[in-house]
Amino acid sequence: MLTEMPRIGFGLWKIPQEDTAASVVDAVRAGYRHFDSAADYANEAETGRGLANVIAEGLVKREELWITSKLWNTFHAPEHVEEACRKTLGDLRLDYLDLYLIHFPIALEYVPIEARYPPEWLHDPDAAEPVMKPAPVPLHQTWAAMEALVEQGLVKRIGVCNYNSALIHDLMSYARIKPAMLQIEAHPYLTQEKLIRCARVYGIDVTAFSPLGAQSYFELGMADAGESLLGAAPVLVAAQSHGRTPAQVLLRWGVQRGTAVIPKTSKPERMRENLDFDGFELSAAEMAAISALNQNRRFNDPGVFAEAAFGAFHPIYD
Ligand code: NAP
Numbered sequence: 001m002l003t004e005m006p007r008i009g010f011g012l013w014k015i016p017q018e019d020t021a022a023s024v025v026d027a028v029r030a031g032y033r034h035f036d037s038a039a040d041y042a043n044e045a046e047t048g049r050g051l052a053n054v055i056a057e058g059l060v061k062r063e064e065l066w067i068t069s070k071l072w073n074t075f076h077a078p079e080h081v082e083e084a085c086r087k088t089l090g091d092l093r094l095d096y097l098d099l100y101l102i103h104f105p106i107a108l109e110y111v112p113i114e115a116r117y118p119p120e121w122l123h124d125p126d127a128a129e130p131v132m133k134p135a136p137v138p139l140h141q142t143w144a145a146m147e148a149l150v151e152q153g154l155v156k157r158i159g160v161c162n163y164n165s166a167l168i169h170d171l172m173s174y175a176r177i178k179p180a181m182l183q184i185e186a187h188p189y190l191t192q193e194k195l196i197r198c199a200r201v202y203g204i205d206v207t208a209f210s211p212l213g214a215q216s217y218f219e220l221g222m223a224d225a226g227e228s229l230l231g232a233a234p235v236l237v238a239a240q241s242h243g244r245t246p247a248q249v250l251l252r253w254g255v256q257r258g259t260a261v262i263p264k265t266s267k268p269e270r271m272r273e274n275l276d277f278d279g280f281e282l283s284a285a286e287m288a289a290i291s292a293l294n295q296n297r298r299f300n301d302p303g304v305f306a307e308a309a310f311g312a313f314h315p316i317y318d
Contacts, residue, residue, distance in 0.1 A: 002157075002180060002205045005066050005098070007255050008275060009034030011209070011264030013041050014216070019266055024050025028059055030271040036183075036209075036262040037092065038070035038103055039084060039118050044091035052093045067092065068099040068181075070161060071146070074119040076107035076137040081145035085154050087113055100146065100155040101183055104162050105316055106302060107137035121310050132312035139167070140174050147177045159183065161209075162302075164317055165198040172202050182206050186259060187213035187250065188229055188290050189297040196259065210300060211254045211261040212247055217299040227297070234289035242280045251277040253290050 010032040015023050020043040024035065028050075037047050051067070054060050069092065075084035085100060111119035123133040146158040159181030160171065171179060182199045186192045186208035199206050210216050214223035215230070229235055230246040238249045247263070251274060254261040263274045282290070303315030 001258070002260075005205070005260060006032075006034040007260045008032070008251065008277070009036045009066065009068070009207075009260065009262040010271070011036045011262040012043060012047055013038070013264055014219075015041070015043055015264065015266055017043050017046050020046035021050035021053065023266060025053055025059075026268045027271050028054040030268065031275050032271065033060065033064055034066040034068070034260075034262070036068050036207075037088075039072045039075075039088050039091075040070065040103060040120065042118050044069070044088055048091050048093040062094070066098045067094060068101065068183075069097050070101045070103035071142070072118060073104055073106045073108040073121075074111045074135075076102075076135065076139075076142040077110060078137075078141050078145035080110055081142060082149060082152075082154070083113070085149050087117070089154065096153060097155040099157045099159060099181055100149060101158070101181065102139070102142060102146065102160045102163075104302065105139055105160070105167055106314065107135040107139075107142070109133040109135045121306065121312075130310075132306060132310045132314065134314070139171070143171065143175060147175075150177050157181065159204070162316065165195055168195075168198055168202065168204070178202070179204050183209055185210050185298060185300050186254065187211055188232065188235070188253065188293040189213050189227070189295050190299075191291055191294040193291075193294075196257075200258070206259045208254045208259040208261050211263055212250055214299060216264065222305065223299050229293070232290075232293055234286065234293060238282055238286045238290065241286075242282075244277075244280060245273055247274060248277045249282070249290070252280065252282055253287060256282055256287060257291075 010027045069088045121132050122130040149155045157180035159179040161183040182204050213229035214227040217223035235246045235249050239246045251261050306312045306314045
């Protein structure tokens with residue numbers, strides 16, 4: 001486990017650009033010290049403004065923060081990895097990242113930063129028939145370029161997101177610098193027990209994204225109203241018995257099973273609510289009842305959304 005990394009971080013996906021700098025300042029004031037960013041979230045420059053503000057105001061020092069960012073799919077070719085990392089560092093106004101992750105095990109054709117940034121999934125959204133264009137870049141080449149970032153001092157640690165166990169075994173066979181982190185979707189409807197255990201066997205820490213389950217996906221039309229975990233019986237029962245909110249129970253469950261959690265919210269009162277999951281412990285029976293909700297329900301699946309949104313069938317988990 002990465003003991004230097006706060007077990008709860010602040011997720012930055014889908015925070016609108018105009019709100020991001022203020023959200024970062026509010027989050028630091030609430031007590032967050034770990035931020036989960038990505039080039040693809042289209043708000044790194046605004047995140048950087050917020051970070052510069054809190055550091056300039058003396059609220060926090062750079063070395064007290066943990067900043068994670070992610071390499072986007074169009075920058076997998078080894079000659080583009082450093083360029084992508086330096087763009088992120090410039091936007092975030094930082095001279096190093098605590099952790100840099102490969103965002104998806106999906107390589108897409110390069111799009112120059114001057115042409116469009118962030119490049120997103122479609123190669124050219126203005127084309128008559130826009131397409132997603134996979135690029136023939138093996139993941140081991142991308143990893144070697146990630147290792148070079150560590151050697152140059154641009155990032156302290158490197159890791160991956162959205163890898164399955166087969167990709168982890170493969171990565172461990174060639175990594176000179178071992179992955180420090182696996183970031184994956186995990187919540188009680190997608191408990192990922194084998195994958196988490198596989199990472200642990202290799203000494204790789206795990207961060208759970210979308211720790212509140214369906215909540216993030218309603219606005220994208222990727223979850224049905226009935227799929228909310230906030231009203232699931234074992235979550236409600238535990239919330240009532242500990243005098244906590246369902247969100248706090250979900251975050252507590254995630255941390256108690258050994259993963260870090262990175263909830264996102266745009267609301268200052270929820271920032272505080274989500275941070276306050278420490279002063280109670282779920283019993284073994286409560287943990288088991290919540291884990292038994294598992295139905296292998298993945299909300300964030302390129303094998304589904306890439307086809308629905310970009311007309312490209314690109315499964316990676318099946
Ligand atoms: P999440 O944090 O589980 O859920 C966010 C949603 O829950 C938002 O709609 C938020 O609404 C709501 N919410 C937050 N706190 C709440 C509370 N206390 N009570 C009720 N509702 C609450 O989902 P996520 O944003 O998908 O995941 C978290 C972070 O993980 C992301 O921001 C991103 O940094 C990272 N992530 C990484 C990947 C990857 O591929 N590596 C993929 C997805 C996400 P309001 O904002 O209105 O409060």
